[in-house]
Amino acid sequence: MIRIQQMKILKKLLAAVLIFGMIISSAVSVGAMPTVYPSITSDPGDTSTQVVEIDFPFKGETVSAEIILGLAPYYGAKHEGSKSTPLFGCSPEKYYAAVAQDPAQDEMYAKLLGFFTWYAESHGLTGDEYVELLTTYVQNIPYKTVGAEVNFPIETVIEDQGDCDDKSILLAGLLARSGYAAGVVVLSEENHMTAAVKTKEGESGRSKNQISEYILIETTRFAYIGEDSALIRNRNKNRTRVREEGVILVGGGAAAYSASWQIDTILEERGQIVSAIEARWVRR
Template sequence: MRVRPVLWVLLFLSVVLCMATVVPDIISPGTAQARYPSVVVETDTPAFETISFTFPYQTSLHTIEVTLDRTLFEAAARTPKYAAFYGRPDENMLLAGYYRSFVSDGAQEQAYEAAAVPLREIRDRNMLTPDEYADLITVFVQSIPFDHAPDDPAPKFPVETLLLGTGDCDDKTILLAGLLAHEGYDAAMLIFRKDAHTAAGIRSDDALAWYGGYAYTETTSYSLIGLPAGALGSEVSITDTPVIIPVGNGTTVYHAADETTYLGRRAMAALAAVPALRARIDELEEANPSVDMVPADSRNARDSAEALGNKTAMDTGEQEYMACLAEQQALSQSYESLREELDKNIRLHRYIMANQHNRAGAYAYAQTIP
């Protein structure tokens, strides 16, 4: 998977720093002050356009309609996506201010509310808990197609990602963090500069909240809240410590990460068990653990003794035959047991992988598998 480098942002900002020393009138006077992207809609007449999104959540396929203002989209699209600053501000503070300008831009309220209204309807209709509602919002954003190689590397405002119906890791993370914050959750952006990746975070009370109390939440594909990148086969690999950028004023905490922890552990353990089980099965298959494969010599010796009426030889042959038969039956039972264990682990891993849009269902299923 190709993710969009975040380092271009710093390059953009460095270039603007040089510009600021030459053209000081484009920025406010003072030390370490900055001007970030801000959308200005130049008309009071909205032009609404409805976009449909279809995505799985729990056991159903949901379709929602999001009505967006195209004039807002056009204003966002033409907004310069760079920051101008004066002085030498802290790099992380500058990065935080830059990304917050996309998430918290005042004009995006219409886009957030347009997406939130149908999501709330699903929440209310299905009586979802706050944890389940966070899952729903996350799955919705994850369902938006991931753009591996955008023509324009600049981040997009939420209205752009929604109306275009696609986005890269920055775009989808901005949208998810903004939507979660809009709906009252304590959310953040996690910027992994060395890994050139961006993810969302939601405040969690579980041990998986490694990043300043925020649980890692992938946006480029379906993934359970709290699972670290690459935990269940994702192509994203994280080695860096992120810059953590809290957004909004939400206070709701995610309390279901213990289930995520359980599912991640079960899925990884099931996958790890497969190679050894297959190797053992291959060994037994080479030994042909079948009743029909009881050594011919033992069977023939017993039959010959019986034909000659030699009772002692018959008894010895019968004992040898029964011992061989018992050994083969034990091997056969071991083989069947290993096959069942292999099938169980494969089924469990596949089910969890295929149901990352359905935490509650995957958790319930996993608990039925010993």
């Protein structure tokens, strides 16, 4: 009887060891699997093109152009599996950088930024005004929820529409390709995303010429760089400034935006005017 009981215990132990070994083996196999991030596979034989029209107001003028882009990367971005999300070991930085910086989009970035660089130089824009130019271009793209998946920038440009994450990733990609430290910020409580660019205070700022933090850029509507999104309005002051650890970077350039103190002054004065108007209406 004792022998039979011992045999039963031994079988249970062997079964437990076998199950444990299978679990360890599976874990090792998963760990050995490469982490696959979103990527575009273009058909080299596809020579189809589309004209992308640029038309938006900026500094009292209209910025307009027609840019011809190849559609092979666009169709590749639309292909099933191009936006695969890693199940394990997913790095948000690598994920969004893969979407924003996929090399299949090089032509798109080169042609867009080639035009915007020419426009900035021909109109004598400063570096800060160049950031504002790119920002206004993206803000002008119609807002539309296009699904749960994050779109590649080339999809947003070709389709001329996108939601908060699509437009923010496009702007971050444009800024990063222009040499700025830029990325996106996920506001999980509001289910919202904005772009962000590294900022330094200007001559009248608190820390002269010292790069300090990142400033949020709302992309779903026309707004000043650093102006509160409608979704996070009435929150804590300076919510539009975040430390680098709060930004998912898609590019690590050295350039920074230095006009944030001017925006602060504009917004502060505007707030005082609005408060005075509201107070006057209350008294009436």
